[in-house]
Amino acid sequence: MTNTDPETNNPLPAAGGIVISVDAMGGDQGPAVVVAGLARFLEKEPEARILLHGPQDTLAPLVAKRKIGDRVTIRHAEGVVDMTDKPSHVMRHGKGTSMWSAIDAVRDKEAQSCVSCGNTGALMAVSMVRLRKAEGVNRPAIACLWPSRNPGGFNLMLDVGADVRADQDDLLTYAMMGASYARNGLGIERPRIGLLNVGVEEHKGRAELKVANDLIGRAAPLADFDYVGFVEGGDIPSDRVDVIVTDGFTGNIALKTGEGTASMISGLLREAFNKTPLSKIAALLAMTSLNRFKKRIDPRRANGGVFLGLNGTVVKSHGSADALGVAAAVKLAYRLASSGFSDRLAARVASAAALTGPDGERTRTEGTGTR
Amino acid sequence: MTNTDPETNNPLPAAGGIVISVDAMGGDQGPAVVVAGLARFLEKEPEARILLHGPQDTLAPLVAKRKIGDRVTIRHAEGVVDMTDKPSHVMRHGKGTSMWSAIDAVRDKEAQSCVSCGNTGALMAVSMVRLRKAEGVNRPAIACLWPSRNPGGFNLMLDVGADVRADQDDLLTYAMMGASYARNGLGIERPRIGLLNVGVEEHKGRAELKVANDLIGRAAPLADFDYVGFVEGGDIPSDRVDVIVTDGFTGNIALKTGEGTASMISGLLREAFNKTPLSKIAALLAMTSLNRFKKRIDPRRANGGVFLGLNGTVVKSHGSADALGVAAAVKLAYRLASSGFSDRLAARVASAAALTGPDGERTRTEGTGTR
CATH class of the missing domain: 3.40.718.10 (Isopropylmalate Dehydrogenase)
Structure with a gap:
């Protein structure tokens, strides 16, 4: 190095x-x-x-x-x-x-x-x-890790709650920042980015998502990430994608829903193993496997929301x-x-405007002073 | 009867x-x-x-x-x-x-x-x-059942995808419809309604949620449900609430995130039990308890999105x-x-306008003809 x-x-x-x-x-x-x-x-x-x-x-x-x-x-x-x-x-x-x-x-x-x-x-x-x-950067974001089916064991999602709103340009910035974090924090050279929506078809979802879909797709080849297009809630813990981009309202709800679901299932599983003498013995026999399983979904391992x-x-x-x-x-x-993540991220984001196409057009109309 | x-x-x-x-x-x-x-x-x-x-x-x-x-x-x-x-x-x-x-x-x-x-x-x-x-009704909704910690085993959530938008009046209508469904479909006499948000404090979230929070709170005593206020994603599978009200974009993402999380955890658990001869024996011993556990989170039991x-x-x-x-x-x-759910629901919703307060004021400004 x-x-x-x-x-x-x-x-x-x-x-x-x-x-x-x-x-x-x-x-x-x-x-x-x-x-x-x-x-x-x-x-x-x-x-x-x-x-x-x-x-x-x-x-x-x-x-x-x-x-x-x-x-x-x-x-x-x-x-x-x-x-x-x-x-x-x-x-x-x-x-x-x-x-x-x-x-x-x-x-x-x-x-x-x-x-x-x-x-x-x-x-x-x-x-x-x-x-x-x-x-x-117009809106900073909070990125969190998410236990997933990927080889590294995690995906990441942003924004999970810095701001309840995000327009199309913010979503593009989140894609750039998420790719940089995946490279530097998770060691994924060419991260796969997905945009969270209610369906994978291009005509689905809110208006700003359709524009962001185009912007991120155009930025991908120049910014060294793969854009997989729209992804759904079920893809968040999957191996289809490394980085999930969404607004902070939706991201926060999804994060807490996933945590709540995992915690309910763990609780029910614990009860199942404590139910009968036989199931208690079974839990002892399966302890090594169960501990490996628990470690895999342990929220403490994924602790740390990063402000980007x-x-x-x-x-x-x-x-x-x-x-x-x-x-x-x-x-x-x-x-x-x-x-050296912080400097790398800044360099990536500063170049985002030039990456959105040959004409470099952006769709923001207000407050371009700080971009 | x-x-x-x-x-x-x-x-x-x-x-x-x-x-x-x-x-x-x-x-x-x-x-x-x-x-x-x-x-x-x-x-x-x-x-x-x-x-x-x-x-x-x-x-x-x-x-x-x-x-x-x-x-x-x-x-x-x-x-x-x-x-x-x-x-x-x-x-x-x-x-x-x-x-x-x-x-x-x-x-x-x-x-x-x-x-x-x-x-x-x-x-x-x-x-x-x-x-x-x-x-x-301005916007119909799709309501789904959700395995939960409640005695009946389910909560319900709406909208999970009929429309990607919902304003404050739609959210009030969803609360009325959800309460009626919980009464007639789940047998809960006095359902507890929560409004999905990124935090439980009153100042959090989007503008329309703050208005809906007031509207639903005022309607509750007259419409025979309890309003618990804002709830978070983690409360969806909890026993804090029976009905979760949200817009169709957020609801759809939450539903699929919950399903994806449950399916990832079930998959990892299956792998854990198939890992070693000992863990396979353990799975046999714990079969009755594990089957009870599986039945509890079996998505097939909660099958059926109801159009309201x-x-x-x-x-x-x-x-x-x-x-x-x-x-x-x-x-x-x-x-x-x-x-006789369909007639009961219609009667409830038709009376919603009168329930929002002594002055009966509504906040919608456009298209009041069909309300």
């Missing part, structure tokens, strides 16, 4: 130089679980370092207990953003909180990416204010994440930082 | 008088599977009768083989609507097809409800043309339904017919 990015020619940090900025506060499980997750992560990535944000008095003993003080720097921040705080309030008064401090470390180039288990709306609002939208379209990478860990979940989110942030 | 409807005072057909109109053609599995499903259904409902539509020469031997000729009347129809036929084409040229004939039997009051495994778009188009929208908001009940069976699935769809049509 060279230490300049082949796409952008920007210098990549040496692996040893990678620092992840972590907000210790705001998760449902408290900072002890975050620090436990860090210990788990650091054990597997001996070169990584952490900048940890929160109250010094609370964090110092936790870090000492896990014996990771040589690789974790504590940055004192008194305030904590609560799960019930309104994003608009945090955006105006959040300076001095651990969340704000964690994002500012990316802004100030002290760290290459940021992880927080806190309030999603507030994290997005502060990220927007402090990191700003990347050039060419900002000048810097922010990973949102699930609020209720345990140590394994926190470790997965930090590992994802580390992997993205190691690949 | 009396033979007049307590809500509408219309005469109910005696149980012995109930006839279900069935389109034998158009399913992926062909008419033999439909007839097999009918035999299964008729065995359990000794009073029911069937009016079966399709080519006489094809159907007569199938009916004879199943020995159900005394309870099934064949209505000859030469044409068949194909899965790939465009709805607009079928609407103009579909006369003489088994689908058209099956719907006309409801229009002509020869049957109380209709079942088809055919092309959904065409079935909705022909139903709209021949049965017409019920008074007060027309002058007559139409049940869309899954195109790939097997005999068990067809039987479930016909049973649902029979249950709804027995309860």
